[in-house]
Amino acid sequence: MGSVxxxxxxxxxxGIDDGDLNALVQVTKHRARVAAGADVxxxxxxxxxxxxxxxxMACAYQRSENGGRSILAFQHAGDFCDLYxxxxxxxDSAAGVQALTDCSIAVIDYRDMDRLLxxxxxxxxxxxxxMLDAAIYRVRLANASRGTAxxxxxxxxxxxxxSREAVGIDxxxxxxxxxxxxxxxxxxxxxxxxxxxxxxxxxxxxxxxSIEVVARKQLAQVAKFDGRYLNMARLLSRWAVRVE
Amino acid sequence: MGSVxxxxxxxxxxGIDDGDLNALVQVTKHRARVAAGADVxxxxxxxxxxxxxxxxMACAYQRSENGGRSILAFQHAGDFCDLYxxxxxxxDSAAGVQALTDCSIAVIDYRDMDRLLxxxxxxxxxxxxxMLDAAIYRVRLANASRGTAxxxxxxxxxxxxxSREAVGIDxxxxxxxxxxxxxxxxxxxxxxxxxxxxxxxxxxxxxxxSIEVVARKQLAQVAKFDGRYLNMARLLSRWAVRVE
DNA sequence: CGTGCTGTTGAGGACGATCAATGACGGTGG
DNA sequence: CCACCGTCATTGATCGTCCTCAACAGCACG
Numbered sequence: 001m002g003s004v005x006x007x008x009x010x011x012x013x014x015g016i017d018d019g020d021l022n023a024l025v026q027v028t029k030h031r032a033r034v035a036a037g038a039d040v041x042x043x044x045x046x047x048x049x050x051x052x053x054x055x056x057m058a059c060a061y062q063r064s065e066n067g068g069r070s071i072l073a074f075q076h077a078g079d080f081c082d083l084y085x086x087x088x089x090x091x092d093s094a095a096g097v098q099a100l101t102d103c104s105i106a107v108i109d110y111r112d113m114d115r116l117l118x119x120x121x122x123x124x125x126x127x128x129x130x131m132l133d134a135a136i137y138r139v140r141l142a143n144a145s146r147g148t149a150x151x152x153x154x155x156x157x158x159x160x161x162x163s164r165e166a167v168g169i170d171x172x173x174x175x176x177x178x179x180x181x182x183x184x185x186x187x188x189x190x191x192x193x194x195x196x197x198x199x200x201x202x203x204x205x206x207x208x209x210s211i212e213v214v215a216r217k218q219l220a221q222v223a224k225f226d227g228r229y230l231n232m233a234r235l236l237s238r239w240a241v242r243v244e
Numbered sequence: 245m246g247s248v249x250x251x252x253x254x255x256x257x258x259g260i261d262d263g264d265l266n267a268l269v270q271v272t273k274h275r276a277r278v279a280a281g282a283d284v285x286x287x288x289x290x291x292x293x294x295x296x297x298x299x300x301m302a303c304a305y306q307r308s309e310n311g312g313r314s315i316l317a318f319q320h321a322g323d324f325c326d327l328y329x330x331x332x333x334x335x336d337s338a339a340g341v342q343a344l345t346d347c348s349i350a351v352i353d354y355r356d357m358d359r360l361l362x363x364x365x366x367x368x369x370x371x372x373x374x375m376l377d378a379a380i381y382r383v384r385l386a387n388a389s390r391g392t393a394x395x396x397x398x399x400x401x402x403x404x405x406x407s408r409e410a411v412g413i414d415x416x417x418x419x420x421x422x423x424x425x426x427x428x429x430x431x432x433x434x435x436x437x438x439x440x441x442x443x444x445x446x447x448x449x450x451x452x453x454s455i456e457v458v459a460r461k462q463l464a465q466v467a468k469f470d471g472r473y474l475n476m477a478r479l480l481s482r483w484a485v486r487v488e
Numbered sequence: 489c490g491t492g493c494t495g496t497t498g499a500g501g502a503c504g505a506t507c508a509a510t511g512a513c514g515g516t517g518g
Numbered sequence: 519c520c521a522c523c524g525t526c527a528t529t530g531a532t533c534g535t536c537c538t539c540a541a542c543a544g545c546a547c548g
Binding site for chain 1: 306308309312314316328331332334338339361364367368371372374375376377378379381382384385386387388389390429430431468470
Binding site: 148149187188190191194209 | 506512513
């Protein structure tokens with residue numbers, strides 16, 4: 001915890017000071033690894049602790065009756081995987097979190113959470129963390145079912161780059177498959193493939209068989225991406241002064 | 245205040261007791277009316293108070309660069325219109341809340357909010373209220389871009405009936421236009437019209453030129469609607485025991 | 489009696505789904 | 519070392535859902 005990890009970076013931008021941060025870090029234990037493809041949170045799992053993603057990339061998904069997978073959100077280092085379940089313990093047997101790459105996770109016991117919430121700044125920061133997720137849902141909802149496949153795929157990629165930047169992960173490579181993009185956009189894998197090829201032919205994505213953005217400016221242009229919430233982290237740190 | 249209004253019903257199901265409820269009601273002032281079509285919250289508005297919807301129906305929307313309107317959520321009596329902005333004061337000039345019918349609103353000053361949050365149960369209940377909205381975003385996101393127009397329209401109608409039931413509003417009539425449905429589903433108004441006619445021919449919607457559900461069972465069947473979160477209010481009241 | 493908004497209907501075309509097959513790659517076991 | 523397998527990426531062809539454009543009807547409003 002000498003180095004400023006993504007979690008610390010995120011919490012600080014949400015208005016937490018060093019003392020509170022330490023309190024939170026100290027109850028964060030049980031580090032574990034989850035293999036790519038495995039579930040971080042089993043569908044229908046009844047949790048007794050909150051899970052934090054320390055490394056790797058995961059996704060919150062929802063299964064549909066026909067077996068399909070809707071990806072609701074991608075998660076990166078520093079994200080809480082299921083904080084919302086602490087507040088609203090819905091037992092949704094169709095919802096879960098899946099590791100998209102090999103992941104490193106840690107847990108915070110609900111008992112410890114209860115104690116953490118007695119610190120006002122921590123309570124507000126955690127509330128904000130959940131609202132940040134909600135804000136992402138809002139943006140995705142506003143763009144779902146609207147625009148061409150090109151715009152939607154481009155927008156999704158912009159979102160993820162922005163999310164990663166906010167926690168200090170740079171580099172244009174996204175360690176996800178085209179299948180993941182399809183499940184996140186609601187497009188078929190075939191069409192996602194053709195769309196990605198279009199983006200490659202525009203020299204926006206690397207020609208390699210992985211998803212790597214090499215021209216962010218143009219990507220944002222194609223996506224009509226509103227970079228405003230790209231700066232969320234920076235904005236938040238300004239708001240931090242409002243705390244207490 | 246004497247009668248159990250939708251707001252009280254909602255807050256109680258979120259774990260608030262009578263004392264805390266009174267404290268909240270007492271800082272709820274400045275009742276006002278908003279005409280159908282007008283904005284409850286102007287886009288880009290910088291709020292100094294939270295707004296509660298007392299009567300009528302409104303929608304949280306987002307404007308897109310081409311002037312289109314994406315409806316992110318419908319709001320009913322008892323809903324907070326913009327509670328999330330208290331926590332995460334993003335100044336999104338494209339987002340707003342619009343009255344769909346004549347509405348009656350009230351406001352809670354942010355100063356009073358600050359004081360309310362010193363009550364742990366109130367803080368948790370308000371956090372839960374925002375997470376309830378987020379849960380709705382999740383469900384809508386999982387269903388957006390998926391399935392046929394018929395399923396999507398039917399699902400939207402189910403959601404709204406369920407939301408209204410949860411705060412004590414019964415009756416199958418929804419006071420919204422086909423245009424609203426189109427903006428909420430991402431379909432064209434023309435196709436929404438045809439879809440609604442299909443639902444009418446199935447005797448699920450009333451033949452009248454308004455949106456009135458007369459066969460909920462079949463509607464839920466068409467929508468593949470998972471009634472689980474229909475019971476959110478009742479579930480919540482069970483969870484209430486977990487508070488504190 | 490015009491004006492504007494919502495609802496309704498028709499025709500044509502585009503975007504993306506679906507089905508099907510093949511290629512590239514890494515891992516596993518013989 | 520090679521055969522086998524599963525996953526993911528790629529390509530082609532066909533088909534259908536839904537969009538777009540355009541016009542009109544009903545209704546409330548001034």
